[in-house]
Amino acid sequence: MPASTITADRIRDLLTPKQLPLEEKRLFGGHGFMVDGKLCIGTYRGGIMARVAPEDIEALCQREGVQPLQTGQGRPMKGYLFLTEEAFDLDRDLAFWVEQCLAFNPRAKASPRRRKKR
Numbered sequence: 001m002p003a004s005t006i007t008a009d010r011i012r013d014l015l016t017p018k019q020l021p022l023e024e025k026r027l028f029g030g031h032g033f034m035v036d037g038k039l040c041i042g043t044y045r046g047g048i049m050a051r052v053a054p055e056d057i058e059a060l061c062q063r064e065g066v067q068p069l070q071t072g073q074g075r076p077m078k079g080y081l082f083l084t085e086e087a088f089d090l091d092r093d094l095a096f097w098v099e100q101c102l103a104f105n106p107r108a109k110a111s112p113r114r115r116k117k118r
Contacts, residue, residue: 004030004043007088011041011048014098038108041101044069048083050097053104060100063087079108 008024008031015022015033023034030049032042042049049069052060057079060066065087069080088094 004046007043007048010091010094011043011098014095018102020102035102035105036110038105038110040105040108041098044082047085048088048097050081050083050101051079051104051108052081052100053107054079056100056104057081079104 011033012024015035020035021037023037025032025034027039027042028044028049030043030045032049033040039049039051041051047065057068060081061068065084067082068076069082070076083097088097
């Protein structure tokens with residue numbers, strides 16, 4: 001089983017018992033977890049894409065295996081972090097990141113829905 005599938009299973013195991021309005025989607029070649037219709041956390045390029053409070057980014061980047069998530073043009077994405085495996089290899093570390101993402105989720109803005117092309 002690929003590492004991203006195992007990581008998605010681990011995230012799902014933490015989110016499911018919380019009985020949240022949870023939806024799963026394939027995003028950016030990974031697996032995204034949407035809470036209240038907003039991207040909360042997901043697998044991405046062998047790691048995790050975490051949506052956290054923008055004001056916490058600097059402090060959270062001090063942790064091992066954490067860096068701002070960058071766009072294809074190399075610019076940081078506001079409110080998103082990229083976590084390498086060393087940042088979430090222990091269950092308690094992954095639980096920390098899931099809680100960080102869930103704490104910000106009520107304040108996060110939902111992306112506008114795209115209209116389907118005819």
